Structures are given as structure tokens and as C-alpha cells.
Amino acid sequence: MTGFSADWLALRAPADAAARSRALARMFARALRPGAHVADLGAGRGALTGWLGKFLPKGTRWTLVDGDARLLSLALHGRKRRMSLGGRLPEADAYVSTALIDLTGPAWLRHLVRHARGRPMLMHLAVDGRHEFSIPHPLDEAVLTAFARHQRRFKGLGPALGGEAPFAFATMARRAGYRVALARSDWSLREPALLLATVEGIARAAAExxxxxxxxxxxxxxxRQIADGKLNLVVGHRDVLAIRHRRRPTVRPA
Ligand SMILES: C[S@@+](CC[C@H](N)C(=O)[O-])C[C@H]1O[C@@H](n2cnc3c(N)ncnc32)[C@H](O)[C@@H]1O
Structure with missing residues (x-):
């Protein structure tokens, strides 16, 4: 499992909250019964519960699943379950995640879809490979190509799909009989601390x-452009909602 710092997750949480699709959250909420049990896979410090919880039926129960006990200890709500996602997945009525599926490979995504067996899934903020800088730089293409290759390294749950993940997951879920909706959930970065941490992360991975x-x-x-307040960056993400087809009631002719 790749280590994620609690500070990085706290820094990105406001950008995630601003980017998540409210339309998909409402559709997901309508697919749940009151009192449903939702598992947040790769929950980290539990940022999703506060945001998504507002949309969900009263009495929704949460289990936060993560391999990192230190991150889980910072979560404020929900039952915490420290476990690897590499083995059997937990039982729940629905599955959600933020910034997880792009770290995983095709076999793991197939495993998730099979395990969910028609139960609703809402995967927030999977990168889709787009980076749009407000000012171009001659090294952008080379740096971003190296960064994209680095994103596809093994991250503990198979050779990671990186920017392909939201589309691969959508295809697998459709094949398994789900109705699937994708929505853009881009980060639009202007805030210097997150912008700087993001470009530092890109440069570090590209150099490696x-x-x-x-x-x-x-x-x-x-x-320098960030320090001068001149740079904006859009980082492309997708939210993917998968809900199973409801069988139409058969109406017998009179
Ligand atoms: C990018 S972080 C996102 C955290 C959280 N969802 C958020 O939005 O703040 C990915 C999370 O997945 C967890 N994770 C990654 N691989 C894992 C694995 N194999 N088993 C359990 N947890 C894993 C990490 O510990 C981390 O908390």
C-alpha cells in the first residue's frame, strides 16, 4: 500500500468537496434505503462521510475501510475498520470511495464489481489524465507524460490504471448490468498551498x-508563477455512479 500523508489529505479535502458531483450524490442517495450501510473504501481520514452524509437518508451507517490506522484514527464519524483492500472486501449495502480507483488495476476493479453484486457504487475523484495549466511551459508534455507513466506503477492493488480508471470501471460496471453515469469532478486550483503541493508531486514523480x-x-x-499569483491549474477527475437496473414490473395484458 502506498503511504498518504494526513497533511496531504487535509490539504486536498476542500478541493475534493468543491469538485464532487452533487447530481451523482443525489442519484446515489435515491438508490439507498433508510438505514443503509455504506462502506467507504480507502477512506483515509474520513473526509467523504461529512460531504456525502448530507445527501444520504437519515440513519445511514458508515464503515470507513483503510489499511492505514494512523489516518483512520483522525476520522470523526463511522465505524473504522483497518484492513487491506487486497483481500476479501467488506459486506455493505453500497460502496463509495474518493481518489481510490486510479490507484488500482483492472483485476481489482473487476473484483469490486463482482463483490458489489448489483449494490450501488459511487466512486468519486478518479483522475482522468487531463492537466490544463493557464500558462504553458515547454517541458509540460515531457513532465506530464513521465508523471502519467508513474501513476500507472503498481500501487498495491495491481498495476494502476491511472487516468484510464474511471472509464475502465464504467465499462466493467455496465457489462455487469449496471446503469452508469460519469460526471466531471475537476480540481480547479488557484489556492497556492495545494497548487504548489500538486506541482511538487508531479515533478517528483516525473523525475523518478x-x-x-x-x-x-x-x-x-x-x-515562481505560483508565488507571483499567476498560475491556475485544472486537474481532470471523474466521478462514476453505478446503479443496477431495476426490473420493470411485468404488466400482463388484461
Ligand atoms: C488518495 S488516498 C484517499 C483517501 C481518502 N479517500 C480521501 O479522499 O481523503 C487513498 C487511500 O486509500 C488507502 N489505500 C490504498 N491502498 C490500500 C490498500 N491496498 N488497502 C487499504 N487501503 C488502501 C490509503 O491508505 C489512503 O488512505
């Missing part, structure tokens, strides 16, 4: 993937 690349020069230029 492609040591001959001058990622340090790219980072230096981007950091």
Missing part, C-alpha cells in the same frame, strides 16, 4: 520515472 528530464527546472518555473 524519467531521471534525464529536467523536472527541477520545470518545478522552479512553476513555483
Amino acid at each position: 520515472q524519467q531521471p534525464f528530464l529536467d523536472a527541477a527546472a520545470w518545478l522552479h518555473a512553476r513555483s
Whole structure:
């Protein structure tokens, strides 16, 4: 399992909250019965419960599942279950996640869809590979290509799908008989701390993937633009909702 810092998750939480699709959250809520049990897979410090909980029926019960006990200890609500997602998945009436499925491979996603057996799933904020800088830089293409390759490394749940994950998950769920809706949930970054942490993360991964690349020069230029308040960045994400077809009642002709 890849380690995620509690500070990074806290830093990104407001951008995640602003980006998540409210329309998909409402559709997900309508698919739940009162008192349903929702499992948040890769819950981290539990940011999703507060945001999604507002849309869900009264009495919804939460289980927060994560392999990192330190992150789970910071969550305020829900039953906490420290476990690896690499084995048998927990039983619940519905499954949700934020920023998880792009870390996983096709076999794990198939495993999730099979395990869910028609129960609703709402996967928030899977990267879709887009990065749109308000000011171009000559090294953008090389840096972002190396970063995308790094995102596809093994992250503990198979060779990660990175930016392909939301589309692969949507296809698998459709094949399993789900109705699927995708919505854009892009980060639109202007706030300097998150913007800087994001470009630092991109440069670090790109340099690890492609040591001959001058990622340090790219980072230096981007950091100056952020310090001068000149840079905006859109990071493409998708939310994916999967709900099973309800059988139409058969109406017999009179
Ligand atoms: C990008 S973080 C997102 C955390 C949280 N959903 C949020 O939005 O703040 C991914 C989370 O998945 C967890 N995770 C990744 N691989 C895991 C695995 N194999 N088993 C259990 N948890 C895992 C990490 O510990 C981390 O908390």
C-alpha cells in the first residue's frame, strides 16, 4: 500500500468537496434505503462521510475501510475498520470511495464489481489524465507524460490504471448490468498551498520515472508563477455512479 500523508489529505479535502458531483450524490442517495450501510473504501481520514452524509437518508451507517490506522484514527464519524483492500472486501449495502480507483488495476476493479453484486457504487475523484495549466511551459508534455507513466506503477492493488480508471470501471460496471453515469469532478486550483503541493508531486514523480528530464527546472518555473499569483491549474477527475437496473414490473395484458 502506498503511504498518504494526513497533511496531504487535509490539504486536498476542500478541493475534493468543491469538485464532487452533487447530481451523482443525489442519484446515489435515491438508490439507498433508510438505514443503509455504506462502506467507504480507502477512506483515509474520513473526509467523504461529512460531504456525502448530507445527501444520504437519515440513519445511514458508515464503515470507513483503510489499511492505514494512523489516518483512520483522525476520522470523526463511522465505524473504522483497518484492513487491506487486497483481500476479501467488506459486506455493505453500497460502496463509495474518493481518489481510490486510479490507484488500482483492472483485476481489482473487476473484483469490486463482482463483490458489489448489483449494490450501488459511487466512486468519486478518479483522475482522468487531463492537466490544463493557464500558462504553458515547454517541458509540460515531457513532465506530464513521465508523471502519467508513474501513476500507472503498481500501487498495491495491481498495476494502476491511472487516468484510464474511471472509464475502465464504467465499462466493467455496465457489462455487469449496471446503469452508469460519469460526471466531471475537476480540481480547479488557484489556492497556492495545494497548487504548489500538486506541482511538487508531479515533478517528483516525473523525475523518478524519467531521471534525464529536467523536472527541477520545470518545478522552479512553476513555483515562481505560483508565488507571483499567476498560475491556475485544472486537474481532470471523474466521478462514476453505478446503479443496477431495476426490473420493470411485468404488466400482463388484461
Ligand atoms: C488518495 S488516498 C484517499 C483517501 C481518502 N479517500 C480521501 O479522499 O481523503 C487513498 C487511500 O486509500 C488507502 N489505500 C490504498 N491502498 C490500500 C490498500 N491496498 N488497502 C487499504 N487501503 C488502501 C490509503 O491508505 C489512503 O488512505
